[in-house]
Amino acid sequence: MLTFxxxxxxxxxxxxxxxxxxxxxSPGICLLLGENGAGKTTLLGxxxxxxxxxxxxxxxxxxxxxxxxxxxxxxxFYLSDSWQSPFKDIYATARFHGAFYPNLDFDMLASxxxxxxxxxxxxxxxxxxGMRRKTYIAYALALRPRLLLLDxxxxxxxxxxxxxLRRMVSRCIGDDQTVIISTHTIADLEVLYDxxxxxxxxxxxxxxxxxxxSEKLGFVTxxxxxxxxxxxxxxxxxxxxxxxAESPYGSAIDFxxxxxxIVSGKAPEIIEIxxxxxxx
Amino acid sequence: MENNKISIHRIGxxxxxxxxxxxxxxxxxGTVLLGAYALCLYGVVMTRQYFNDGPFFLIYSMGAGIAGWxxxxxxxxxxxxxxxxxxxxLPASWSEKCIFIFSWIFVxxxxxxxxxxxxxxxxxxxxxxxxxxxxxxMTHVAEMxxxxxxRTMAQSSQTFNVLNNMSMVALxxxxxxxxxxxxxxxxxxxxxxxxxxxxxxGMVVGIVVVVKSQFIEQAAAGAxxxxxxxxxxxxxxxxxxxxxxxxxxxxxxxxxxxTIRKIRIRQC
Numbered sequence: 001m002l003t004f005x006x007x008x009x010x011x012x013x014x015x016x017x018x019x020x021x022x023x024x025x026s027p028g029i030c031l032l033l034g035e036n037g038a039g040k041t042t043l044l045g046x047x048x049x050x051x052x053x054x055x056x057x058x059x060x061x062x063x064x065x066x067x068x069x070x071x072x073x074x075x076x077f078y079l080s081d082s083w084q085s086p087f088k089d090i091y092a093t094a095r096f097h098g099a100f101y102p103n104l105d106f107d108m109l110a111s112x113x114x115x116x117x118x119x120x121x122x123x124x125x126x127x128x129x130g131m132r133r134k135t136y137i138a139y140a141l142a143l144r145p146r147l148l149l150l151d152x153x154x155x156x157x158x159x160x161x162x163x164x165l166r167r168m169v170s171r172c173i174g175d176d177q178t179v180i181i182s183t184h185t186i187a188d189l190e191v192l193y194d195x196x197x198x199x200x201x202x203x204x205x206x207x208x209x210x211x212x213x214s215e216k217l218g219f220v221t222x223x224x225x226x227x228x229x230x231x232x233x234x235x236x237x238x239x240x241x242x243x244x245a246e247s248p249y250g251s252a253i254d255f256x257x258x259x260x261x262i263v264s265g266k267a268p269e270i271i272e273i274x275x276x277x278x279x280x
Numbered sequence: 281m282e283n284n285k286i287s288i289h290r291i292g293x294x295x296x297x298x299x300x301x302x303x304x305x306x307x308x309x310g311t312v313l314l315g316a317y318a319l320c321l322y323g324v325v326m327t328r329q330y331f332n333d334g335p336f337f338l339i340y341s342m343g344a345g346i347a348g349w350x351x352x353x354x355x356x357x358x359x360x361x362x363x364x365x366x367x368x369x370l371p372a373s374w375s376e377k378c379i380f381i382f383s384w385i386f387v388x389x390x391x392x393x394x395x396x397x398x399x400x401x402x403x404x405x406x407x408x409x410x411x412x413x414x415x416x417x418m419t420h421v422a423e424m425x426x427x428x429x430x431r432t433m434a435q436s437s438q439t440f441n442v443l444n445n446m447s448m449v450a451l452x453x454x455x456x457x458x459x460x461x462x463x464x465x466x467x468x469x470x471x472x473x474x475x476x477x478x479x480x481x482g483m484v485v486g487i488v489v490v491v492k493s494q495f496i497e498q499a500a501a502g503a504x505x506x507x508x509x510x511x512x513x514x515x516x517x518x519x520x521x522x523x524x525x526x527x528x529x530x531x532x533x534x535x536x537x538x539t540i541r542k543i544r545i546r547q548c
Binding site for chain 1: 369
């Protein structure tokens, strides 16, 4: 389990990026949401051991990634949006870099690459941004780290590749793995998320399981204003609203609407509802 | 944790990780070193043939200088892998990274260069007795200067030379692990600055020796035995080597400690 305890981080200039973040992320796929500059990349960097906590602590299964112990680091992989392999192709990367990761699965790498229409012997420098991204995603998933951090994984991917990415993530991620995906294009992996963390101006506004959201909130689209809406937006002639869940079976989560509702601060009761039973 | 003790296996993996950069450096430096040896050999053969005539001594010196610079290239495998985030998060401890870097720059790489140099010397010695270029040139200089004992001075400067070269390599490594951008270029700049400082120290030592030996007064008065006077001067210079050696040794220690500190903090 990945935990953040009273975590704060500031840049050298003193600008606070993260303010007193507290959360626990269980194995599964977690969506990390937030506007530009909210602190998502910093949070991922701290989780990956790339940065060290200024105040508070980050722990992954009881060990601090900031200590950069080999036993911890071989369980964590962070695919940032600027991640570049210094090797000629992805198989060379797997041979030279992947050797540090005991769970690397070459068969999974081959099948992931094949699913993206790649052989793995393409020279990385000659690949387009999207193709390179696909190669790195295939590699990151095949490393099978227990904590996988993905920053905008679908960036630069075409429509078919995004669909393939969705299938690949659901196929490759095991029950013992924790995956945090930071993205602005929520729809790409929408059905896969188990939890959601919402950062706003360095503060963690929400950290909750999607099961809890579905159980407690309903997302409604109507041609008429919804009377009992906790939050509502208009989109053309439609009204998109968040209401208290009526059905115990839940409804599909509109992550973008939920994000807008919480960040706008116009619906504080939504957070209260989600907090009920101490689930936040 | 057992897994976090220094592991030879992981140090081996670090060598494997850097192996594309190591291979490239070995090819380039090997080629340059053999070229430098060829220059030295050519300079020695031609100097012997034409004695004092021509720029052949300079050609030898140029070859020897290039060979010296090749040794300094060891730390430059580090900036060849430019992704700092990748290196920082590599699952190897800071102590393993330190062992890897120092074993590479102070043991493995110099050993490779030595094998190449002495291998080339061995092969060439089958064809010419000039193959032992430094020895031959030393003998030649002694002959040129009418029996001046340059060999003793060269031998006494050996430790100083080794320390000096090691301190320069350590400084290049320090610069490379300290800076975040343009690590390659700044490493080269660090080496150049350090060479300049070494040259400056050499000049200061030379001036001190000249002043101490009353060289100018004796030269103006016309020394009775110029060869004995020159020998005395050489001995004076050799006497300064321990002090310069101590300085180089201190610089080496400081650079190593700071490099370890940087690696410990940033793991790069």
